[in-house]
Amino acid sequence: MTPLYLSPFIASFIVSLFLTWVLIGFSEKFKLFFAIKPRHIHKKNISRLGGIAIIASFIATIIFNPDLVLTQQLIGFLTGAIIILFFGVMDDFRALGWKKQLFFQLAVSVVIILSNIRVDYLTNPFGGMIRLDNWEIFSTPVFGSMFIIFWIVFLMNVLNWVDGIDGLAGGVGVTGAGILFFLSVSALVNQPPLGIISVALVGAVLGFLVFNFHPAKIFMGTSGAMFIGFSLAVISIFSGVKLATLVLVLAVPILDALWVILQRIKKGGSIFSGDRSHLHYRLLELGFSQRQIVVFYYILSAFFGIIALNISGLGKVAAFLIFTAIILGILMAVSLISKTREAQSQKE
Secondary structure, eight states: OOHHHHHHHHHHHHHHHHHHHHHHHHHHHHTOOOOOOTTOSOOSOOBOOHHHHHHHHHHHHHHTOTTOOOOHHHHHHHHHHHHHHHHHHHHHHHOOOHHHHHHHHHHHHHHHHHTTOOOOEEEOTTSSEEEOOSSEETTEEHHHHHHHHHHHHHHHHHHHHTTTSTTHHHHHHHHHHHHHHHHHTSTTTOOHHHHHHHHHHHHHHHHHHTTTSSSOSBOOHHHHHHHHHHHHHHHHHHTTSOHHHHHHHTHHHHHHHHHHHHHHHHTTOOTTOOOSOSHHHHHHHTTOOHHHHHHHHHHHHHHHHHHHHTOOTHHHHHHHHHHHHHHHHHHHHHHHHHHHHHHHHHHO
């Protein structure tokens, strides 16, 4: 890794590491803890302020990096990060509810659109492009803007939902950002500024993860999880709309999120309601340890990401179909085993 990328990585890592350590002591001194809910697996008071360290270290690294120019798009990105920081911390303390969460996610997405970040087309794996700029209002592509809103809101929720056990969301986020880094510096994309942004995100999350691995001393909270999802969404748009690569990296949490949404719709419940139906919770109930589950997610995400970097076009379509079959098989098997155990326990 050249100094161009090594410097922001080290800077964000050290700042995040220090701020996380400070926040742990600060939270313990002033009893800044959140209310424990039934779905939470931790039954002792642990700070949820880790997102502050992640976001603050990332923003500081980007602002003071001499190799980056603060363009309108980058300022919009950082503005969105600041909004997430403040709203996320509020949600961690007051549990604002899914309606307010969705409103703030939509607001952050609009900030990105107003920052002149556009999606004019999507690459068609079967050849050509899918145009999203056929209809514009005030020089803003309507369909492209709708896609940006969907992509950002979806990934913010995916990362927030996967943040259920120690080190999981952070590790998945690091893997996603790492793959985006290699994509950004590749000959295909060749965007050094995106490489700097991606590697700064890797460092910021890794500095926090030092204290978040099981047993965790601090959590990233709503602010941290949603910031990681937001950042991955925006960086993937910056990188020439290379969304397929990120989808493959995040295939496990994305398909798990869609699976849970479908189950909630079938039961007539809200798709935003919090419960323990996600894959990582189910694996815990089956007797797997937190560390085993985290390693499972890490290995699959890294494996899928490496494959995604080395294939294109129809190859990614084929890979996604294969990955989907594998993950759906896992989800169905886990669901079947869980139901069988529940039925046996009821008989007893």
